[in-house]
Amino acid sequence: MRVSVFLPLYLAASVLADPLARRLLARRAARGKEDIARLGERLGSPGLPRPEGRLVWLHGASVGEAASALPLIEALLAADPALEVLLTTGTRSAAEAIGPRLPARARHQYAPVDTRAAVRGFLSHWRPDLAIWLESEFWPRLMLETARAGTPMALVNARVSAASARAWGRARGMAARILGLYALVLTQDEASAARLAGLGVAPERISAGGNLKGAVVPPAPPPQALAEARAALAGRRVWLAASTHEGEEAAVAAAQQALPEDVLAILAPRHPERGDAVAGLLAEAGLATARRSAGEAPGPATRVWLADTLGEMGLWYALAPVVFVGGSLAPRGGHTPFEPAAFGAAILHGPDTANFAPAYAALAEAGGAEPVDGAPALARAVARLLEDDGARGAMAAAAGRVRRELTPDLAALAARLLALAAR
Template sequence: MYRTYRILTRYSGAILSFILHKRCKAGKEIPERILEKKGNSDRPRPSGTLLWIHAASVGESQSALILVSQLTALAPHINILVTTGTLTSSQLMESRLPKNAFHQFFPLDHPKWVEKFISHWQPNAVIWMESELWPNMLNEIRINNIPAILVNAHMSDKSFSSWKKMKPLAKFTLSTFSKILCQTETDKTYFDQLGAKETIVTDNLKYSADTLDFNQGDLDSLSLSIKGRPIWLYASTHKGEESLACDIHKTLKDHFPDLLTIIVPRHPERREEITELCRLYDVKIAFRGANKILPNKNDDIYIVDTLGELGLFYSLTSIACIGRSFSDDGGGGHNPIEAAQLNCAILHGPNVQNLQDIFDDMDTDKAALCIRDSKHLCDTLSILLNSDNETAILQSTALEYSNKKTHIIEYIMSEIISTLENKDSSGILTTKPGSA
């Protein structure tokens, strides 16, 4: 089955090039770096040990940053290459990676492009994050005998159903990984059934993430501009959720005339689309933008179309609804731990399958509230905006929950070290230059 996949992708170059061209025109790619998507790079490989970490998008990138920090502290002599596939994740990496780490775009899964990528970078070992599996790239890693481990592995029901229909290809692809560290028992079962070599459950790496940082001066400026207005935050929204926020705002404004609704889109490049949508609701909107424009007293909706400021707005508000839990694309949810760490009362919609175990656990502990629909969200926000005590109880429970599993990184790191320090990888983390 892999042979068929390889033949099909071998002749996909023209189609993939056309798709990349269209994405450039739509502002979804960086034209100057588009060749990276074809396995090329004008950056030379650094001398010495190179560890490659692949994280598909923003969510995986946040988890990857935890490992980058830990690995840098453990082995400051190594170089770390981090690849991602999206514009937003690349911007996150460019702003957060330490000096010994650098970012490149992940090449599309064309056989020649992945061969060029591996030939150029020649990584000593690979850490693959979460769930994105590309057969040609993983085959290239395998035939070059590069040690690889899949960390924080997750597989949705939908993905499992798809891979199950192609089990020989799944088994072949997963054979690249000498070990798979799974988020949950369900994930372990799915990977086992698809033929993975060795799987263990380590829980979710997101529990060990550092608290999102923010600029205290920006927080002071925002607090002053809001001047005690009732506020709520809709964080990491996707298509369909901005209209929900506007509907809720219009309803709640009858009871809270000076209400401010803050929306942080997951993808800031959707600014024009969101602008057109908000105009339909006859609400006054303000965009934060690169100049950090502050909301004024007449603004209804404040759109945060910037990157890297989610920590600032979690710190500003007491109430946060987690995005992609009501979205038009079927949802999946985003990481609620970040909001919990910054003392927010957390609400979320019913579609949180990407992080189901975390949300279920939080709901059980009353560290978050699962909201059924728009009316339920409106009613819940009304109660919380009216009751500082109810809000404070939710905030306290969420913060306490976020501190329960911070130790998970220690377990995951021990598994990574034991895998990468085996005889096949020649002590990548402990062998310093000149000591071989």
């Protein structure tokens, strides 16, 4: 298919797609993937009234993008005491994880599906004064209709890998048309800025603006929960395997088997619903395990505390001076190093860190993180860092410096974005 006709064909199909969208959403709701009580929002029917005054709309695809919006939302609201904010996401998990954390003068809605009726219903109700997209969530109908409504648009925290740039390059005409709608594009790194310029975005509209995820810190644990956990762990040396995926828990278990008896591992799977499977793996490995989801606390013989709950990462980071960041031994691109850095941890990771490549490169150069390629290397690194307070402290301090250097000035960013709405 010729690139020049793809966008018109897509837009034409989106005019007729509402019945199909309704059926697909109903099927997803039946599987628990959509909030059945709020399906109307996905079809452009508002679930809340529009507030009076100036409204900034931010959109992030899922939990990670929505979480990175939180510090920016705080900065926007601080910059203008009369401002109101709307955050949209496309996933139920993001709504449930981030919606309750929104500050006053901010509210959550589900993003509309990319049909003409849903998009126009959404925009006619909310009438945003500024639209901010986070990272790389591109929906042609939604973007074009927003621009046609006269709403200035910005792309923030953009990251474009070499593979994504090549894929977009095969549809360069459409890429230039869609990406050219943004009045301002702020990327996580210089390489992404160069790739976007190569796709046809005007260079004067692009700049590297740091990584918003550097400003994201899990909520601090309740003091009582932290005190109880520390009491249960008294006399134990602790390390954390954070956001692990299938395949990585086996490496964590093997590493833990090789460590001394007084060392306890906190294992926090990326998806806590995998808790039963992970618990079974740990049992097969002969590691005495306490499950947080069952209300169990570790005892003197416990080797692993299985952190199979949601919303408690702040607690686990507060307990562990050494953190292995998951998604990096499994081919998942790695998860954020900024959170353990914010809690003053020494950081270990596997070889796959593509999702945060600039951050991990900076950490490597500064001595703020260390790669491991499997269970034996993980066990050796954990043992050494738990024994050597000086090495662990130096690594943690370097990671903290890198995080601060890569985190944008949120007040300046908010002022720059709000200036678009004032034009």
